[in-house]
Amino acid sequence: MKFVKSIIITILLFSTILNSKSQENIRIKKKKFHIEIKDVGFKDAWKKIKKAERLYSRGLGTFPEALTLYLKAVKYNSECATLNYKIGVCYLATDKFYNATEYLERAYLKDNNVASDIYFVLARAYHLNLEFDQAIKNYKAYYGTLSKKQLRRNTLDINKYIKECRFGKEITTTPVRVIINNLGRRVNSKYDDYNPVIDPKQNLLYFTSRRKIGKRDKRIYADNKYYENILVSEQAGELWKKAKLVDNKIDSKNNESVLTISHDGNFMYIYNGSEDGGNISVSKFKKGKWRKPKKISRRIRSNKKETSITFNPTGDEMFFVSNKKGTLGGMDIFYSKKNKRGRWSKPSNMGASINTIYDEEGVFWHPTENKLYFSSEGHNSMGGYDIFYIERNEKGIWSEPKNMGYPINSPNDDVFFKIDKNNKQAYYSSVRRSGFGGKDLYKITFLGEEKEMKPTTDSIYLAWTYKQIDNLFYNIPNEIKVDTSLYMVGKITDSESGDKIELAKLEIIDLEKNKIISTAIADTLGLFKIKIPKGKNFGVEVTAKSYLFFIDSIDMSTKQVVNSKIEANFQLTHIDVGAKMILKNIFFETNKATIKSESEMGLERLANLLIENPSIRLEISGHTDNIGSYKANKKLSESRAKKVVDYIISKGVNKNRLEYKGYSFNQPIANNNTSEGRAKNRRVEFKVIEK
Amino acid sequence: MKYLRITFFLLLISSTVFSQNNEIKEELSQLKKQAKLIYNEGVRYAKNGNIIKAHEKFDQALLYFSDFDLPYIERAKLFLLDNKTDLAINDCNQALKINENSGEAYYLKAYIKLKSKDYQAALPEFTKSINKGFTKPQAYYYRGIIHFEMKDYSNALIDFTLAIDKKPNFSYAYNERATTKRMLNDFHGAIHDYEQALVHDSSIAIVYRNIADCKIKIGDYENALEDYSKAIKRDSNYYIALNNRGIAYYQINNFESALNDFSEVIKINKDYAPAYNNLGITKIQLQNYIGAEKDFDKAIKINPEYGEAYMNRGHARELLGKFSSACSDWKKAKELGVKEAEKYMTECE
Structure with missing residues (x-):
């Protein structure tokens, strides 16, 4: 075998x-x-x-x-x-x-x-x-x-x-999807182990080994290896238990090998190397034991070797391997069919499309399908024995042998292939990298189609979910505009009657910049509210139709601020002959008649009064304190009054509408004994002399 | 005479009442003015990042004048930054009681709902906020996010575009618009937008990752790896980029590097189930089926509803010859909605 x-x-x-x-x-x-x-x-x-x-x-x-x-x-x-x-x-x-x-x-x-x-x-x-x-x-x-x-x-x-x-x-470019696992140290040895046969009834694995067993340590001359013996291992879940030598009824001192067990599990076919150069015998399973093997049908036996045998599921077709007469070369597969009387037909060679000039070996019929597996050194092998299968169609015609593919097959010997009925697992012997020595038994796990692996990418795609932008919602607030300025409130009345003056115009003047900074119109009650600068003195000018204007500067230190407001009332003098007014915002250089530039606004206002009231005539009068001689003061006061008149004329007012006089210190309005009094007395006035 | 007296008396009373009303008005006006000034101080603190002081000032402003919506809104934002959403919602509601046209109050409420993933409720609130005149780019941006999350990619695209129109350097809006384009399979358009996002802010790690993801989609693995590396460089704890780089390595059959990346992910986040799943599939490629099975076990332990992990564990078990347990896994994966698992079920019959 x-x-x-x-x-x-x-x-x-x-x-x-x-x-x-x-x-x-x-x-x-x-x-x-x-x-x-x-x-x-x-x-x-x-x-x-x-x-x-x-x-x-x-x-x-x-x-x-x-x-x-x-x-x-x-x-x-x-x-x-x-x-x-x-x-x-x-x-x-x-x-x-x-x-x-x-x-x-x-x-x-x-x-x-x-x-x-x-x-x-x-x-x-x-x-x-x-x-x-x-x-x-x-x-x-x-x-x-x-x-x-x-x-x-x-x-x-x-x-x-x-x-x-x-x-x-x-x-090798198109490997088949299988996993090939060594059956492990409990089954395999450092010697050749091959020809696995599964006993379907008892979950046992029979196989042939050329390991050294006890005293049976003789080597065969041909290859200097130990004799063949049959071992058995019991299945324990996914694993196989430690293999043992089988009962000596089926294993003698000669070379024996289990070839197959019938699909019903009742017959074991054994190779016996001592019979006619290698022949097959059969043992029956009876009362829980394998009985002593008997010679197989004479039809099958020859004086040559019969080394492998298999039956179809119904047991009426037999395929075996022999180098008997009729071989195409070396070991070939032969076929025999049982007739109605239970007799096997004369075996015939499977033919040149299945057998080759090289050796065929290890036949196995699929447990349920019309498929015959075998190993061959011929056909399109990738080296040594490869496993092939042929299928028989309904007309009884065999297909071309098909290689089982890499990595089931290798350039080494791959033989004794046995597959289960579900096509999920198979056992065979091979020489592979993961072996323990010589040929070993392997289990092939057939995988289905290529499985798609599913790597998982994170499905969160939006940036906003990313931790760093959690505060993206935050809109930076803006400050509110809050009016924190001061206001001046009050009433504008007639200086004589005390009546309200409607629609009088108020202007607040920045004294440093000599610039109007806010304007307001008094309401019908003569009431006004006007924004004033914070923390500094300012000028105020009030004008109203038919009234003399009023110009003054407000000293904030004298005012009390309540609820962002100061209070101030203004009285205007009606334009009548004899009405007069001190021009408070006109300043001269000390002891000179030179008008200071900051007086310009007050002078403008006076010119405007004349322009807006074209029928009036004014007398501009200059006054001094009592420091110095009357004459000198007379001259100074007159010069100052004239300078004012000249300025107004320069603004386009007819000179006939103006007169000027210097009164020296003859018309004081305050006590000259105090500096404040003297300051008040130093002034320019105007008086309406004609309307 | 009697009537004259009564009239005079009434006039006196009315003038007194009028005068008192004016005084109250005046006082309220002053309080509001003071509240506004304090509010402004709070705003200045907020702008300078002094949240605690800002918070104090907004509280103070409301003590001066409670009928003032803006401190409520700003305080709500501060609560939100502190994840105190209930207090934030309360302040928004207060602001809306005072000023029902406060677009920003609607915006904040909408944002809170968005954060809690209540997209259905958030969407109309954002629309209301925009209709009330709160047309800041963020409002469009977040509404775009809601559209995106609700898979309304066309409207998401419009809103992100409006956000970009309002704020042309809005890098996040570019990123989201790119992602929307990506969902519409416009990978080249997406890459363009992602690159625009980087023009305005090159520090956002996620953008590099997104570009890399798109490059994977168009099969440009080499450049994708480079972009993932940039993302990881900008945020070494960015385990999602690491995970995806691992996948990119996996796709180009560089399983050792993939293994390293997935292992690193687990070091950063040991509860990130996808990393175990990916580690498992990589180990399958490296023929370490037992290790792979253990990794899938871990992924499933973290997330018992992880369909892909069941399916992949089925593959590992098949490779280990455990056919019945493989079939159980494929069945479970199918139940969990993994369509691919269905085709393997035929092998289980």
């Missing part, structure tokens, strides 16, 4: 290496291994080399032990081309094949003639590591090193490898 098969396969695979080795007898030479200037450690390292070389020459079965020793020796001398080559070759024969490239490349770099098949083993290493372009390049290079004889023998194989690489390049 498979063990025989697998031995054949591995021998074929490594035969080229072994041949080349034997051709050149490439043993590690002491001279090349020894480093002249480094004696420390050499003795021990060389001892390991010698032991490793013996293990290496025994065959594949002891390659792992040889490798361990080589790896210890290489610490002494990592530059030895032959040693690196051998480590690479050993790695290639294990499930640590991915380490081979490093050592083989180093061997090639140190000596590109280290072995005649160096290109081939490099190509194999690249091939197994999915570096297909490099593999093709080295396969071609190897091709160029072969003699005519060797070419005849090897061309087909080399071309096949190149074809596998090309297909591998294609198939």
Whole structure:
């Protein structure tokens, strides 16, 4: 069965290496291994080399032990081309094949003639590591090193490898959605473990192992590996319990392997290596036990090997693998059907569209579907055995074999595929990076279609929700305009009658700037309210029709402010002959008749009075205090009165409407004994002399 | 004579009453004037950022003259800054009692409703505030936000544009208009507006993030990463930008960097469920299915209604071969409204 098969396969695979080795007898030479200037450690390292070389020459079965020793020796001398080559070759024969490239490349770099098949083993290493372009390049290079004889023998194989690489390049770009998990240390061992068979009734996993079991520690000559034995493991949830050797009724001292259990769980088909070069027997499950296996139908048996068998769900169709008469090459799949009387028909080859000149192996009929799975080294394999399936349509016509795809298949051997009825899980044996050694059992989890992952972006898009702009709502307030100015309120009346004067005009004058700053008109009751400047004295001028104007300055220190107001009443003199008025806002330079500029507004007002009342004539009179002589004061007072008259005339008033006189200190209005009195006496007046 | 006396007496009384009324009026006028002056002081404090003093002054102004709407409005704003919304609403109502045409009082009330996400109630209040003459850009801006939140993107676009017309350097309005354009799938127009927002204020981290989001939409991942980095540079605690940068890394299959970003997000905000979800999907890509499942567990623990996390956990569980629990998760995701989950349900039959 498979063990025989697998031995054949591995021998074929490594035969080229072994041949080349034997051709050149490439043993590690002491001279090349020894480093002249480094004696420390050499003795021990060389001892390991010698032991490793013996293990290496025994065959594949002891390659792992040889490798361990080589790896210890290489610490002494990592530059030895032959040693690196051998480590690479050993790695290639294990499930640590991915380490081979490093050592083989180093061997090639140190000596590109280290072995005649160096290109081939490099190509194999690249091939197994999915570096297909490099593999093709080295396969071609190897091709160029072969003699005519060797070419005849090897061309087909080399071309096949190149074809596998090309297909591998294609198939690895579209991996199928599966997860492949090693069944774990409780099931797998550092030896080959393969051919998983699930007992549907008992949730048991049967499989074949070439591990060392107790006293059964003999190795088979062909590959120097231990015998095949059947082990069983019980399912515990997601895990499998520690595998045990099965009952000796179904496992003898010879090579045995469970091939399949019927869909109803009542029959177990077992390969027995000792029968006619490898044959199938069947055990019945009765009273909770598997009974001693009996030979399968004579129709199926041959003097060749029958290594794999499967039945359809109804149990009336059988497919098995054999190299019996009628094979197209190596192991082929044969078919037999049970007739109405329960007899199997003569097996027939499945034909050239399914079988190839290379080996087919590991048939398995789907539990519910019209689908047959098998492994083949032919068809479009990416290397070693790949798993394929064929479907039979309603007319009984088989489809073309379809590769199960990468990563189920690999450039290594992928065989004994068993799938569950839901197409969710399958078991098979393969050589993968995650292995414990040799072939291991793996579970394949089939995923559905590609799942869309949903990353979550934050759905808050607006800036206003962002913490820094929480106060964006805040509108900066404006101050309110509040009238904080002072007002002057009061009443304007006739100086003689005391009657109200309507619509009299008031003007407040900034004395510093000599500028009108506010104006108001008295109401019909003669009442007024006018804004006045805060904190300083100011001038006030009141005018009304038919009245003499009134000009004065207000001294704020004499006023009481109540509710932002001061009170002041004004009396105006009606324009009548004899009416007179002191011009309070006219100022002269001391002891001179020169009018100061700040007098201009008062003079303007006087000129306006004459312009607005064209019938009146005025006398302008000057007055002094009693300081100085009468004559001097007479002259000064007269000059000042004249200056006023001159100014008014300059404003366009007819000179005939004006007279002027200087009264010296003869007409005092206050006591000359005080400075205040004298100040009052120094004045210019006007009097209406004609209306 | 008797009548004359009565008349005289009545005249005397009426003149006394008139005189008293005038005095009261005068006194009130003075109090109001004083209140206004104190209010102005409060305004000056507020402008200088002295909130406590401003608050004191507005209180004082109202003590002088309570029939005065403006101190209520300004005090309401200060309450709002202090998150005392009830007091703020109370002040707005007082202001409206005094002056029913106070647009700003309506505006503030509307804003409070907007903050509490009561968009239906806030919308008419903003409209009322604008109709009452409160046509500040913010009023249009916030109304635009409400339109946006109510998915009325056309009117949102109009309001943000009006806000920009009123205040041409209104960077936030540019940002929001850009976001509105983005919702209308005008990604190039959105990027233009975001860039305008940056012209007026380059410090707003969210704008860089938004530009980056748009660039992701148009497939410009490289530049998007740069913009996310700018956003993070401006605010190292800006975990949303970090999260989205992680997604950008994820989209360009740089799973290690994505993993780093999502892990950083969790350091900043351990309760941010999307980061766990995103961490989970990244771990799936890195084939750490067990770790991914744990991350989705955390996301779901934080937010038990997180449909996407259920769906993604389903994927992780499927990859772990836990088909029945994967199906339960997809079912839950479907119940929570994740449409994509539905198609996976067929695998569960």
